[in-house]
Amino acid sequence: MLLYHIMKQDIVLAWRQGNISLVLAFLMIAVTLVPFGIGPELDLLRRLAPGLMWVILVLAVLLSLDRLFQSDVEDGHFDQLLLGSLSLEGLAMAKILAHFCAIILPLALALPIAGALLNIAPAALPILVMAVIAAGPALCALGAVGAALSVSVQRAGLLTALVVMPLFVPVLIFGASVTHQALADMTVNWWALAALLLVSVAAFLLSPLAIAAALRVLLR
């Protein structure tokens, strides 16, 4: 029940503070920049679109990680939560799930529009959205590990990116192979999707341990 309240509070905060619209705006502006960089030729865009989509998505998640735990630690909210019955691991899980709902789901829903701008075949869009949702827990969980590790550093954006990027490599590889095949012949690469889900489940179950350990260092 407490977990549910923490999740709800985080999602409401993300909405009211404008984080959700900011991350969507980032997705759209990044997509808009692509044709300026590589030219407006639609065939070229269609070939590059899935890979670019994943890179932009990963960058959007990285930018959203800033202050995931920091504000709670600074204003004492964390100490309040810990006085209750909740463990740090449970808190980490709630944070990951809330981040998934507040960042990944809106991004996934906005992908069809971004995909249309990059000339992705409409039939492949549901597969792209599905792959992003499957990758979401891994991206949020691993990103949260990075955010927790750099929680005591002010303006940790680049540090978090450096720490998290290597951890994102498998997610990016499996996710991109799902969409590559989808765009080639409209079929799903089940092996890649299974690997993606496996990474997501493992990251979601294991990373709360690392997050809790990192936060405990600070609260000691």
Next chain:
Amino acid sequence: MQRQTLDWLHYFANPHRFLRFARAALLPSWAIAVAILIWGAWAVYKAPPDYQQGETVRIMFIHVPAAWLALFTYSFIAGASILALIFRHPLGHVAARAAAPIGAVFTLAALITGSLWGQPMWGTWWVWDARLTSVLVLFFIYLGYMAIWRAITAPEIAARTAAILAIVGVINIPIIKFSVDWWNTLHQPASISRFARPAIHPEILQPLLIMAAGFTALFFALLLTRIESEILRQRMRARLKREAGES
């Protein structure tokens, strides 16, 4: 056996005792490293050129040991971090921190020599070959680990945070390796398979093993030097703090 290992570790739990050991062992360890490396250089000089790759095959005698040491050093950092974090060994954090730049340089050396080797073999400085890519990711993991140490100013918090990152990294490295291999088989035709020889000729293997031993000895000599100076620096800082308090 287990018992003995633990005793040995307990013995060095005291930094002063370790310092005494390090001072005694510093000169011999450097002597051993230099001797093996000179022997290795001689063996590399005597090794026959490859019938396909010619003289460029000699790059391998630096490239392969550097890549081995890059992985070995990361395992060392992870092991030291576990020792420090779980068993509270006071030297664990110091050893892990001291090893990181050494490992990063080995990783960079593997990348640069791989690139130099790739130029005549593949006709380009960089190929997104599975092994090169994995080593590049490993290099970024090293950079992230060292960046955490630098960015967090409180020493105790920095040490524990870096240790957690090292353990997270060691769990992830096999997953990254697997995914990169998988990605590579998707994208790369098997044009570079001439690279993989089924068996290494003894005349090539012997200098390779000597160089690997030399690099390992060099690692431990550098590590000992760095740990010694780190302990001395901590002592000096403590002393300055004490003196500032007295005056």
